Amino acid sequence: MAKAKKYSLVIVGSRKYKKSTITAFLGEAKKLFSRVLFVPLNKIQIFCENGATKLYYKHINLTEFDAAYVRISSKDFVLGEIVLDVLRSSHAYVPTSTESYQITNHKYYTVKELSKVSLPILPTSLSVSPEATQAIVKDFGYPVVVKMLSGFAGKGVVLVQNAEQLKSILDTLHMFDEFVSAQKYEKTEAKDIRCYVLGKKVIAVQRTGAKGDWRANISRGGTAEVIQTKKNYEDIALKAAEALGMDICAVDLIETKEGPVVIEVNFMPGPFTKFLGSKIPKEMMQVIYNKVEGKKK
């Protein structure tokens, strides 16, 4: 006999959300939750008065849901931080937090936080001016990876071969008021391991970059497949998620001569449905359901 569905879930998406991804999440959520609602962030109304803050979508009060899964990008921060904060303060279970959103959307800050718990990272810097960056990169040596702080899906990440190229790129970024993070480059094949952290479980996916690309990004023409990975990769991913206060996330690692290192942690990881079907959305929704059930008992 099928288990009776109970509990309610709201999924908050970015203003510019990917329909196929949300459809996959909603499909899996509806198998578990009795009520599922999807709301793009730009449709939410935030109302505060006399010490209370409510979130509304049309006339529905979002703080009355049992769980909330917020999938917003770095561009959504102005209202996104508020929505996350208010949902976390409500009785709803939320697998991430405002702090984890702020840190994971900041490539340098992520590395800094992970280094505090002795997780393997590559030497990384952050500076305001091109001059300060150039001085720091001298220590790292070339080539070096230069990243716009909130770039994603491989965008805003450049492999810089020498000081002249660095100066040119930094001057351009500075014109657009972009802060720059520089990271020591480790030559690997264009492959990485994305470890989806799903509560205490890890699903490892090997991503292989498109021919000619040094990055392993699916959105830029790469491929993905589930693999059996070594325990130390899983341990690193779980520890990274815990350090950042996230029950659901994706930790990207590359293999170096010294072992695996964390490249970044993703707040809103794509589920790669083209390659993995609905495997990741299914696991994510199950984590959320289990957590709500645990909370209610």
Place this chain on the structure above:
Amino acid sequence: MNSLIIGQRKTNEMIALESAFKAEGFKTDYINIAKLGLVTKGTETEIKADSIDFRKLDACFIAVEPKFVQFVEPLLDELADKGVFCQIKPESYYITSNRPFQMVVLNQKGLPAPKMLAVSEISSLEKCPELFSFPVMLKTFKGLEKTQSIIVESELSLNALINGMKTEFDAITIQEFVEADQMHMTVIGKNVFSVERKWTAKGVAALENAIAKTASKTEQETAIKAAKVLGLDIASVRLYGGKVTNVTPKIEFETVGRILGKDLYKPTAQFFRAVVKG
């Protein structure tokens, strides 16, 4: 005792602040934020800043605009980890630089704050007449920048705005409009220095034209609490009719000091000294 002032430009205010710190017994340097870098290797993070050794610092005063939030926040985190006292706590810049977020936090922490509706699309303001009496204050935001601030007199005006605005915003807020003089309060620890900006037909008077006015005990307590809940020991807090409308780490040392005939640099440096000395 060693201290560092981090700013954007070495203005007269920064020079005077540096002197005040020195007068309190600090060995003090000033550095432009553009010269700073943060480097993380292994399990260690280092703050790179010319020849300044952050390991020897006791205190740091930060005076930079909200747009530097992405650099300041990890810097604040590192200063806290190194035990360097700063008048701004980690997370404060994230909150204070995002004005709608700031108002929500103040409200949630029980500070008296104007009723507020925040949305992303102008069409979502349809609920407004049910929730507010007119006039209301409408503000628009693109990223951290406030792009407009308008008093909307009626539902008719609001509808005209809704139909007329075509730009996309990151946030639009509607707040209850409090027609009152503004109390501009400089909080330094538990001390409050206040000036009043009179309300006129053209809006509130410029800060330069404010007058000295002692805030009530309630207003002072509200200002201190507002700064504290947002992680600031030193802050400018604005109140209209007893309600907090803005908290910022930026201190108008010269302007407020001139109006009050007081030196605000000294109490700032004294506050730092008291904290560092324990």
